[in-house]
Every structure is written in structure tokens, then in C-alpha cells.
Amino acid sequence: MSEKPVEEMSFEEAMQELEAVVGQLERGDVALEDSIKLYERGAALKARCEVKLKEAEEKVAAITLDANGNPSGTKPVEGL
Structure with missing residues (x-):
């Protein structure tokens, strides 16, 4: 078992x-x-x-797609 604090993992x-x-x-x-x-x-x-998955989901949800379905940038997500 690691001695690393969980919140730093x-x-x-x-x-x-x-x-x-x-x-x-x-x-x-x-x-x-x-x-x-x-x-x-x-x-x-x-x-x-669970926290790290939620953060990743929020980042993915913040990606905007152009008319062709390609990422055109990101919009800021509160708290990140």
C-alpha cells in the first residue's frame, strides 16, 4: 500500500x-x-x-464541436 496521500494521487x-x-x-x-x-x-x-472521473467528464463536456464534428476549442468550466 502506498504512503502517498490519496488527495495527491x-x-x-x-x-x-x-x-x-x-x-x-x-x-x-x-x-x-x-x-x-x-x-x-x-x-x-x-x-x-470519482472526483477525477467527474473532472474528466466536465472537461470532455466543455469541448465544443464545429459543424463537421471536429473540436473547435474549449469553453471554460467553472471550478477548473
């Missing part, structure tokens, strides 16, 4: 660690106290992935 980093956390929890070979810590870390990683 990219989507890919958070997703990779979330998969590792889920794998550990599914195996069931982790002590109860450690399982709780893993679950908490997993919840934070899931939330980070």
Missing part, C-alpha cells in the same frame, strides 16, 4: 491501489483491525477516483 494511481486493497480484503487473510484500515483507505481511494 492521479486516477490511475488511485485505481491501482484500490484494486490492491480490494484484493487483500477479498482474500480475507488480514487481521480485523488491518481490514478496517484497508476499508477506510479503499473508501478514500474510491472517492478520489
Whole structure:
């Protein structure tokens, strides 16, 4: 498990660690106290992935297309 703060992770980093956390929890070979810590870390990683996906969706939605369907630029999205 990474020591990097979740809020500093990219989507890919958070997703990779979330998969590792889920794998550990599914195996069931982790002590109860450690399982709780893993679950908490997993919840934070899931939330980070959701934030990064929402940011990406907003950026994609901000792209405007010309009459031929080609990107013609972007319009600003509030908060980004």
C-alpha cells in the first residue's frame, strides 16, 4: 500500500491501489483491525477516483464541436 496521500494521487494511481486493497480484503487473510484500515483507505481511494472521473467528464463536456464534428476549442468550466 502506498504512503502517498490519496488527495495527491492521479486516477490511475488511485485505481491501482484500490484494486490492491480490494484484493487483500477479498482474500480475507488480514487481521480485523488491518481490514478496517484497508476499508477506510479503499473508501478514500474510491472517492478520489470519482472526483477525477467527474473532472474528466466536465472537461470532455466543455469541448465544443464545429459543424463537421471536429473540436473547435474549449469553453471554460467553472471550478477548473
